[in-house]
Amino acid sequence: MNSLEGQFLVAMPDMADERFVESVILVVGHGAEGAMGLVVNHELANLRFADILDELDLGDPDAIIRLPDSIRERAVMRGGPVEKGRGFVLHSGDYHSGNTYTVTEDIGLTATLDILKAMAFGPAPRSALFALGCCGWSPGQLENEIGANGWLTIPFSRELLFDVPVEERYDRALESLHITRASLSSEAGHG
Numbered sequence: 001m002n003s004l005e006g007q008f009l010v011a012m013p014d015m016a017d018e019r020f021v022e023s024v025i026l027v028v029g030h031g032a033e034g035a036m037g038l039v040v041n042h043e044l045a046n047l048r049f050a051d052i053l054d055e056l057d058l059g060d061p062d063a064i065i066r067l068p069d070s071i072r073e074r075a076v077m078r079g080g081p082v083e084k085g086r087g088f089v090l091h092s093g094d095y096h097s098g099n100t101y102t103v104t105e106d107i108g109l110t111a112t113l114d115i116l117k118a119m120a121f122g123p124a125p126r127s128a129l130f131a132l133g134c135c136g137w138s139p140g141q142l143e144n145e146i147g148a149n150g151w152l153t154i155p156f157s158r159e160l161l162f163d164v165p166v167e168e169r170y171d172r173a174l175e176s177l178h179i180t181r182a183s184l185s186s187e188a189g190h191g
Contacts, residue, residue, distance in 0.1 A: 006104040009151040010173045035137040038079040041169035049074035079131030089115045095125035127162040
C-alpha cells in the first residue's frame with residue numbers, strides 16, 4: 001500500500017472500536033514502521049486553549065486573561081488514545097520551527113511549546129489545530145484495518161481540517177466521497 005501520509009481516514013459507521021466512532025483522522029506519518037495520526041473532529045469537553053497555557057505556565061496569568069476570546073476559547077481536540085498528555089499542533093505552512101515536521105506541502109506538525117506560545121502571543125500560524133494525544137498503528141495494522149472495512153480514505157483538504165466546523169467534519173468527509181452514513185454498510189466495497 002502506498003503511504004497514506006497527508007490523507008484522512010474516515011471511520012466506517014459500524015466502527016467497532018468506540019474510541020474511533022465517527023472519527024476523522026489526519027495521517028501524519030505512515031511507513032514500514034507503522035502509522036501515526038490525529039483525530040481532527042472530536043473536542044475535549046470542558047478544556048480550552050487558555051487552560052493549557054495556564055497549566056503549562058506559558059505566559060503571565062494577566063496576559064493570558066487579556067487574550068482575545070478567539071484564542072482563549074480555542075478548542076482542544078482529542079487527538080487519540082496514545083500519549084494523551086502530549087500536545088500536537090497541526091498548522092499551516094506559514095509557521096516553521098526547527099521542530100516542525102512537514103506533513104504536506106501546506107501543513108506542518110509541531111509538538112513543542114514554541115508553537116503554543118506563538119498561537120497565543122504571536123507570530124501565530126494562519127491556521128492551527130491543537131490536540132492532546134495521537135493515534136498509532138504498528139507495522140501493517142492500519143493496512144489490515146482498511147482491508148477489513150474499518151476506514152475509508154480521502155485526500156487531504158485544507159478546508160476540512162481548518163474551516164469546516166468540528167461537529168460537521170465527519171459528515172463533510174463522507175460527502176466528499178459522495179456518500180452518506182445511510183448509504184454505507186459493513187459490506188461496502190473497497191476503493
